[in-house]
Amino acid sequence: MKIVAAKKIMKANEKHADLNRVRFRLAGTYVVNLMGSPGCGKTTLLEAMFAKIREQLAPAVIEGDLASAIDAERIEELGIPVVQINTDGACHLNATMVAAALENLKCEEIDLLVIENVGNLVCTAGFDLGESLRIVILSVSEGDDKVAKYPTIFKKSDILLVTKIDQLSDGRFDLDRVKADMAHLNPEANVFSVSALTGEGMDEFVGWLAEKAKKSKQK
Amino acid sequence: MHEVAIVQTLIEQVEDEVTKAGCAGPVTRLEVVVGRLSGANADSIRFAFELLAPDHALIEKAELVIDEPKAICRCLACQAENEIDELLPACPDCGSTEIRFEGGQDLLLQTIELEEESS
Numbered sequence: 001m002k003i004v005a006a007k008k009i010m011k012a013n014e015k016h017a018d019l020n021r022v023r024f025r026l027a028g029t030y031v032v033n034l035m036g037s038p039g040c041g042k043t044t045l046l047e048a049m050f051a052k053i054r055e056q057l058a059p060a061v062i063e064g065d066l067a068s069a070i071d072a073e074r075i076e077e078l079g080i081p082v083v084q085i086n087t088d089g090a091c092h093l094n095a096t097m098v099a100a101a102l103e104n105l106k107c108e109e110i111d112l113l114v115i116e117n118v119g120n121l122v123c124t125a126g127f128d129l130g131e132s133l134r135i136v137i138l139s140v141s142e143g144d145d146k147v148a149k150y151p152t153i154f155k156k157s158d159i160l161l162v163t164k165i166d167q168l169s170d171g172r173f174d175l176d177r178v179k180a181d182m183a184h185l186n187p188e189a190n191v192f193s194v195s196a197l198t199g200e201g202m203d204e205f206v207g208w209l210a211e212k213a214k215k216s217k218q219k
Numbered sequence: 220m221h222e223v224a225i226v227q228t229l230i231e232q233v234e235d236e237v238t239k240a241g242c243a244g245p246v247t248r249l250e251v252v253v254g255r256l257s258g259a260n261a262d263s264i265r266f267a268f269e270l271l272a273p274d275h276a277l278i279e280k281a282e283l284v285i286d287e288p289k290a291i292c293r294c295l296a297c298q299a300e301n302e303i304d305e306l307l308p309a310c311p312d313c314g315s316t317e318i319r320f321e322g323g324q325d326l327l328l329q330t331i332e333l334e335e336e337s338s
Contacts, residue, residue, distance in 0.1 A: 006329055012231060
């Protein structure tokens with residue numbers, strides 16, 4: 001006998017992602033899925049971002065790593081609610097892991113929740129967590145060819161954030177090439193360039209994000 | 220290797236569907252669709268399936284058949300339509316970057332075949 005299923009294989013994850021999304025909407029929480037390679041500056045960006053944004057919006061963080069609580073400790077030092085997920089080897093977060101982490105957060109008290117995904121430019125793109133916005137980071141030190149070499153994650157993101165632009169001065173990173181590659185692959189995406197170290201570009205990016213988060217709350 | 224997670228989900232779905240249909244199994248053949256632009260790699264899916272199947276009596280003897288449909292790259296400048304295996308930066312015919320991708324993104328559990336002893 002034959003069963004014709006014709007169903008999406010990721011449906012289980014999508015179901016949990018939808019449940020998360022409903023929960024976030026009811027609580028009025030704007031959720032960012034922050035993706036990028038190990039060492040691209042995800043946690044450093046958060047430290048710089050929260051310094052600017054926390055007066056207007058109450059933030060919280062879910063940290064995803066294979067092991068350790070190093071990142072969670074950095075966020076905790078800022079006095080911001082944080083939950084660490086250790087994936088024990090898995091290369092990405094999925095919606096179920098996020099749902100479990102939410103048990104330890106009070107969504108009603110959070111305006112902006114950032115889910116810092118496992119450092120990975122490949123697998124994280126495939127898993128909906130229930131987020132409102134997907135940001136992919138590309139740091140200057142990784143090289144300007146990465147949009148072309150890892151197209152999937154860039155195609156599936158809403159924002160490309162180029163970080164460490166204080167390192168642009170050595171001339172080996174062509175920001176225009178990155179913007180052009182992104183425009184071809186994903187014309188709807190916004191591109192921001194920042195340095196968490198010097199603060200360059202941070203006001204523009206943080207201002208844009210805060211506006212987005214506030215607007216979603218009004219709805 | 221997020222293909223392991225995908226295959227885990229696949230196996231759960233197969234178990235669900237078989238239960239829903241009121242069958243006992245075992246499954247002899249599974250047809251899945253892994254589009255070239257789905258973000259999953261068919262070889263890795265096969266590998267993960269071989270790795271995980273022996274733990275599940277229902278599907279341990281199942282043959283996994285994977286269809287890998289290509290995508291279409293449609294050029295808005297020269298109107299060319301090319302079958303592609305991967306995302307391209309420009310139209311392979313005229314080099315224009317005004318291109319759109321269609322299809323090839325599916326990741327589907329298509330059919331489940333079981334031994335003929337359904338209730």
